[in-house]
Amino acid sequence: MHATMRKIALLTENSREYGRELLKGVAEFAQERRNWMLRLLTPSDLRSRSPLAGFDGVIARLADQATRKKLAACRLPVVDTFCQNPSPAFIGVDSDHEAIGVMAAEHFLSRGFKNFAFCGFNGTAFSDSRRKAFVKTIGNSALSCNIYSAVELPDDAMNFAERADLPAHARRLRAWFTSLPPQTAVFCANDVRAYQLLRIAAEANIPVPQNASILGVDNDTLLCSFASPPLSSIDPNARRVGYAAARLLHTAMENPSANKIRPVYRVRPGDLVERASTEFHPVEPAWLSEALVFIDRNMARPVSTADIVDISGLSHTSVEKTFRRVFGESAGKYIVRTKMNEAQRLIDKGGLSGKEIAARTGFSSPQYFCRTYRAFFGHPPFS
Numbered sequence: 001m002h003a004t005m006r007k008i009a010l011l012t013e014n015s016r017e018y019g020r021e022l023l024k025g026v027a028e029f030a031q032e033r034r035n036w037m038l039r040l041l042t043p044s045d046l047r048s049r050s051p052l053a054g055f056d057g058v059i060a061r062l063a064d065q066a067t068r069k070k071l072a073a074c075r076l077p078v079v080d081t082f083c084q085n086p087s088p089a090f091i092g093v094d095s096d097h098e099a100i101g102v103m104a105a106e107h108f109l110s111r112g113f114k115n116f117a118f119c120g121f122n123g124t125a126f127s128d129s130r131r132k133a134f135v136k137t138i139g140n141s142a143l144s145c146n147i148y149s150a151v152e153l154p155d156d157a158m159n160f161a162e163r164a165d166l167p168a169h170a171r172r173l174r175a176w177f178t179s180l181p182p183q184t185a186v187f188c189a190n191d192v193r194a195y196q197l198l199r200i201a202a203e204a205n206i207p208v209p210q211n212a213s214i215l216g217v218d219n220d221t222l223l224c225s226f227a228s229p230p231l232s233s234i235d236p237n238a239r240r241v242g243y244a245a246a247r248l249l250h251t252a253m254e255n256p257s258a259n260k261i262r263p264v265y266r267v268r269p270g271d272l273v274e275r276a277s278t279e280f281h282p283v284e285p286a287w288l289s290e291a292l293v294f295i296d297r298n299m300a301r302p303v304s305t306a307d308i309v310d311i312s313g314l315s316h317t318s319v320e321k322t323f324r325r326v327f328g329e330s331a332g333k334y335i336v337r338t339k340m341n342e343a344q345r346l347i348d349k350g351g352l353s354g355k356e357i358a359a360r361t362g363f364s365s366p367q368y369f370c371r372t373y374r375a376f377f378g379h380p381p382f383s
Contacts, residue, residue: 006253007037008246009052011060011067012081014040017191017220018238019061022081025242026059033250046070057249059242062090077252079245083264084125091252092264093245095236097126100269101133101187103234104215107272108185109141110341111281113213115181117146119173119197120189127189130217134187146184148176164195164223174200182211183282191216191223191233198227198277209280219273232278235270283326287312295338301362305331340376343369347381354382 010026013019023040030036045051046067052058052074061082062068071078072089080090108116116138120127135145150169167173177200180186188194194216201208208214208229216224216233224231244267274296281292291308298307308331309319323331339361346357358369373381 005035005037006033006056006250007039007054008249009039009041009055009058009060011041011043011046011058011062011071013061016218017223018218018236021238022061022242022245025239025244026246027242028239029243029246029250036246043067052076057253059245059249077249077256079249079252081241081245082126086264088261091245091248091262093241093248094264094266095126095238095241096266096268097129098133099266100217100234100236101130101135102137103269103272104130104187104217105134105137107215107278108187108213109138111185111213113183113185113282114143115146115184116143117148117180117184117186118188119148119177119186119193121193122149124189130187130189146176146180148173164192166196166199170196170200173197174204177201177212178204178206180212184212185278186212186214188214188216191218191220191231194231194233194277195223195227198229198231202228209276209278213280214277215272219270224273224275227277229276232273232275234272237267237270240267285322287314288322288326295335299339299342299362300360302364303335303362305335308335336372336376339363340373343373343381344377357381 008026008030010023012022014023027038030038041051043064055076057076058071058074058078060067060071060078060080062071062080063082063084068085068087072087078090080086080092081094083092083094086092105116118131118134120131122128131147135147138145150167150172173196177197186197188197194214197212197214198208201212201214206212214231216231217236218238219233219235224233244265248265279293279296281289283289283292291311294307294311295303305316305319309316312319320330323329323334327334329337343357343361346352346360352360354366354370358366361369363369363372370381
């Protein structure tokens with residue numbers, strides 16, 4: 001007996017990495033089910049008399065009120081993957097924006113930054129949530145954050161025609177950015193906003209990352225890679241958002257009577273993908289910052305104090321004195337601590353074996369890794 005075919009309408013952009021990854025997640029679920037037919041729609045398609053005739057469900061990034069009203073009246077199960085204004089009429093699935101904000105703050109705090117800034121889209125749910133979590137985490141360390149306050153409410157353009165050009169308020173954005181103190185860690189709500197700041201930095205001759213360390217969200221590979229310098233970004237795990245949206249839509253279609261009001265389902269972000277725009281530690285002397293970046297870049301290979309001595313061009317004694325003055329420990333212990341903190345992060349994230357974590361942190365064997373981990377933390381990595 002063949003399963004009933006399901007025709008699914010997808011109302012989301014595919015020109016940016018987030019939208020493409022979300023669609024891949026939906027497609028992954030559809031391939032597993034084998035009875036889903038997917039069709040991409042645009043907001044203009046909804047203007048016809050019966051745009052959703054023959055469809056069984058909808059997955060959409062609902063940014064504007066007109067589209068929300070149209071889909072609320074269609075009497076089909078609808079999954080909203082934008083969640084600007086969560087509604088009982090829709091099933092909500094989205095990235096965990098608070099976790100993204102915390103991740104950004106913890107990354108910059110771990111580097112030793114004292115100056116922080118946030119640049120986003122005030123009045124937009126994803127940006128506001130990321131900002132609040134970022135500012136709160138910074139505040140927990142008794143530090144403050146400079147916030148850019150332009151208001152840009154979401155509309156179809158944010159989903160279907162988002163551009164990396166400078167915004168209409170470019171003069172105000174430029175004045176704010178150029179007023180930030182040197183060595184400021186700047187977290188942007190998404191890669192588009194971060195790319196705009198990189199353009200302003202280039203025009204104003206502000207060195208990135210030395211004077212402004214800029215981090216975005218979405219990990220839009222093309223945008224990040226062709227930025228100058230290449231842009232660091234947090235992966236919001238859009239593929240898992242798409243998969244979760246499809247799974248919840250499947251449940252709603254199979255058992256319509258079970259529909260109920262539920263909170264937005266939040267998907268944890270992926271990794272922070274570091275590129276040149278944040279490869280900086282706000283420490284003196286300059287060679288020490290370069291050495292710390294070298295350690296970060298070479299997490300997956302063995303790094304020794306001798307490597308740091310080579311980078312510094314100084315004597316072994318001078319290098320050790322500097323590390324003890326700045327960090328209160330030897331260069332070797334700093335290297336081990338950095339690798340152990342990364343190992344702990346990977347363990348907390350889950351999904352990797354001891355062998356894989358050992359390889360990602362530069363240990364020659366899982367046994368050597370486990371011994372080092374136990375000696376550092378006082379317990380085995382997996383207990």
